[in-house]
Amino acid sequence: GQQVMQIPQYQHVQEGEDFTTYCNSSTTLSNIQWYKQRPGGHPVFLIQLVKSGEVKKQKRLTFQFGEAKKNSSLHITATQTTDVGTYFCAGRNYGQNFVFGPGTRLSVLP
């Protein structure tokens, strides 16, 4: 079955440093979503990418979908303490449900 992997598993950064998490699928995806989960909270939708090579920005967050639609990345510029949490990607094949990656846990040291 479809597998979605994420690296790194954990990332500790100093406030102000950049952060990137990578998501890789074993199969070509129709679309990919990113979610953020604060400690003790529930996943909250960030964005969806659909097109090959697509790049979307939300303030300090940049999301990219690979040309082959098998990988994606989330980059945060100049991290803040409010960025703390676990970032999940979820990939989907056409007509199927999303499969979530294991997540990257980000901690930001003030």
Added chain:
Amino acid sequence: NAGVTQTPKFRILKIGQSMTLQCAQDMNHNYMYWYRQDPGMGLKLIYYSVGAGITDKGEVPNGYNVSRSTTEDFPLRLELAAPSQTSVYFCASSRELGTEAFFGQGTRLTVV
């Protein structure tokens, strides 16, 4: 607008007991989902529903049952609780397959 509401927030069960986790959404979404999240892991799909009266198995359905008698409600039933079912359970809904999912606050279940 409440979104997706789950009850209870916390529960401790003894091995072999049964319980129902409640989930309700007020967004008139067709799709509803149950996930479990084990410590340090991602979300695994237990069951999903594409509309009232229609349910289907996800990745990890064993030990669980669901029903969808209305658009709003999607309860998850554990018949014979086992320690392996200790987890955080999230209910979610989406307007259609492949669109943004809205998650409830979660139910933290411990089976002892």
